[in-house]
Amino acid sequence: MPEVTFTQPSGERITVSADVGRSLMKVAVENLVPGIVGECGGDLSCATCHVFVDVPWVAKLPPMTAEEEQMLDVTAEEPTAASRLCCQITLTEDLDGLSLHVPETQR
Amino acid sequence: MTADSDLLIIGGGQAAGELAAALRSRDWGGSIAIVGEEDHVPYTRPPLSKAYLRGEVEAADLYLRRPDFYDRHGIAVSAGVAVADVDLEAQTVTLDDGRVRTWRKLVFATGGRPRRLPDSILRSAPNVHYIRTLADVDRLKAVRTDGASFVVVGGGYVGLEIASVLRSLDAQVTLVEAAVRLLGRVTSPVVSEFFRRLHRDRGVDVRVGTAVVEYQYSDAGNVIGAVLSDGSRIAVDQLLVGIGMVPNDELAARAGIDVDGGILVDRFCRTSANDVFAVGDVAKVTDLDGEPPRRLESMPNAVSHARVLADYLSGVEQPAVDPPWFWSDQYDIKLQSAGLVVPDDELVIRGNPDERRFSVLYLRDGVVTAVDAIGSRADYAAARKLIAQRVLVDAGIAADPGRRLLEAALASAGTTD
Numbered sequence A: 001m002p003e004v005t006f007t008q009p010s011g012e013r014i015t016v017s018a019d020v021g022r023s024l025m026k027v028a029v030e031n032l033v034p035g036i037v038g039e040c041g042g043d044l045s046c047a048t049c050h051v052f053v054d055v056p057w058v059a060k061l062p063p064m065t066a067e068e069e070q071m072l073d074v075t076a077e078e079p080t081a082a083s084r085l086c087c088q089i090t091l092t093e094d095l096d097g098l099s100l101h102v103p104e105t106q107r
Numbered sequence B: 001m002t003a004d005s006d007l008l009i010i011g012g013g014q015a016a017g018e019l020a021a022a023l024r025s026r027d028w029g030g031s032i033a034i035v036g037e038e039d040h041v042p043y044t045r046p047p048l049s050k051a052y053l054r055g056e057v058e059a060a061d062l063y064l065r066r067p068d069f070y071d072r073h074g075i076a077v078s079a080g081v082a083v084a085d086v087d088l089e090a091q092t093v094t095l096d097d098g099r100v101r102t103w104r105k106l107v108f109a110t111g112g113r114p115r116r117l118p119d120s121i122l123r124s125a126p127n128v129h130y131i132r133t134l135a136d137v138d139r140l141k142a143v144r145t146d147g148a149s150f151v152v153v154g155g156g157y158v159g160l161e162i163a164s165v166l167r168s169l170d171a172q173v174t175l176v177e178a179a180v181r182l183l184g185r186v187t188s189p190v191v192s193e194f195f196r197r198l199h200r201d202r203g204v205d206v207r208v209g210t211a212v213v214e215y216q217y218s219d220a221g222n223v224i225g226a227v228l229s230d231g232s233r234i235a236v237d238q239l240l241v242g243i244g245m246v247p248n249d250e251l252a253a254r255a256g257i258d259v260d261g262g263i264l265v266d267r268f269c270r271t272s273a274n275d276v277f278a279v280g281d282v283a284k285v286t287d288l289d290g291e292p293p294r295r296l297e298s299m300p301n302a303v304s305h306a307r308v309l310a311d312y313l314s315g316v317e318q319p320a321v322d323p324p325w326f327w328s329d330q331y332d333i334k335l336q337s338a339g340l341v342v343p344d345d346e347l348v349i350r351g352n353p354d355e356r357r358f359s360v361l362y363l364r365d366g367v368v369t370a371v372d373a374i375g376s377r378a379d380y381a382a383a384r385k386l387i388a389q390r391v392l393v394d395a396g397i398a399a400d401p402g403r404r405l406l407e408a409a410l411a412s413a414g415t416t417d
């Protein structure tokens, strides 16, 4: 099972392992990772699943759809070039070791 | 005396599941029990009339969290069991199998049930469908659709979404709405008209301002025909009724808790009884800074109540601040709404409904209070910010589709407080 690390604004690192095929948002909420809300259940309607992808991983993720890009406009914390909505990222074996930062706030 | 649970949640829907998880994520250490009538761990309903009906996702995909989540986090879920009675004095509930459970704090997360047509009009015919639960949709999915004649009674979001899926499954669909327009209670005439035309263009026979005056039955008790107020008769293979929801507040009322079209709560989800709370579709919030009491039926509302109550129980008093929001999928069109539309609002229309990409901003005294965005996530996103910040905008500038909404608004902006 691939492992993913969510680093909190405090610097605390939370590493979880999960089945491939799940969205990162689901993985985070099922492990009670603080700061990932996922209010709309992955429907690209809420932007409360915002993460900053650690730089080495940015290019390894599947590209954003136009819809995801538009919804990044509504995140509570200012998005950067490393921002993604993690409900749109499906876990694969290739993503083992993926490392992300959770924003201060999602709303 | 120790209670069976420190917190007992009646109902196992979205609000219940989110509340239990929110408490654990705040390290709330008491014991938590969920007693839910349906045979599932908490699941999310919006896909029922969308991806699940289309057959694109399975029941397990709708679960908020996997079944093992609850075990791992010390949340005892009893599925398929209803609470039959509540005793506030003794701090007990009696389950429908006769067992008695004690609690210290009690939460009503009982949601609602579909409003039924009166039995005098409609017997409980086997081909009549109401849509609220997975079981309801499974029953509908078992029915043959291609070429069959479906009559949908009620032009709200659920009825419209189901009509759109049925069309994609090659059913013949007639949609009957007694009011003069679709979605009349929740949006403006522009948006209502957009959806009427959308459904008409996709082959739905949309009859607004029309009521069913009589149902006709076969000997086996199936509905086979509907006579409409315009005098026409429509053959019926399946009848779908989507005329709203009734809050499940009777249990609370019987226990002596204040109800009035929902369980009355304050902004922290507290009911009139000590240590008793209500969240989600069943909860009617009464202290809204002078606004009339309101009960919302939406998933974000359920999630927001869960968060507010979890904060409160963890010793943080944080009332909800986000404006309400909602979405709907019909055919390839996505509607996203935020705020609440009030009849006298000034309307600003951006873009062109004919291009199936436009948004309507609702202004009250120049302040953006609501938005309906169709195929325009950017406007939706911008408007949500404007609503939350109570931004004063110039209607003329905001209407210019050549400018991005946020820029246009800021060009004319002031904030009210």
Ligand SMILES: Cc1cc2nc3c(=O)[nH]c(=O)nc-3n(C[C@H](O)[C@H](O)[C@H](O)COP(=O)(O)OP(=O)(O)OC[C@H]3O[C@@H](n4cnc5c(N)ncnc54)[C@H](O)[C@@H]3O)c2cc1C
Pocket (backbone or CB within 6 Å): B010, B011, B012, B013, B014, B015, B016, B035, B036, B037, B038, B044, B045, B046, B047, B048, B049, B081, B082, B083, B084, B109, B110, B111, B112, B131, B132, B133, B158, B248, B251, B279, B280, B281, B282, B296, B297, B298, B299, B300, B302, B325, B326, B327, B328, B329
């Ligand atoms: C088809 C459909 C589509 C929808 N689409 C959207 C959408 O696109 N966007 C959106 O925001 N919202 C949508 N909604 C609304 C959303 O699903 C509800 O607002 C949400 O489910 C409310 O959650 P809740 O937990 O308050 O109530 P519910 O989900 O209704 O859960 C209440 C649960 O309590 C149980 N219960 C009741 N009484 C008892 C008892 N005495 N003992 C034990 N259990 C009991 C019920 O069986 C039920 O399982 C939709 C709803 C439906 C039906």
Ligand code: FES
Pocket (backbone or CB within 6 Å): A025, A037, A038, A039, A040, A041, A042, A043, A044, A045, A046, A047, A048, A049, A071, A085, A086, A087, A088
């Ligand atoms: S969960 Fe709502 S946008 Fe990702």
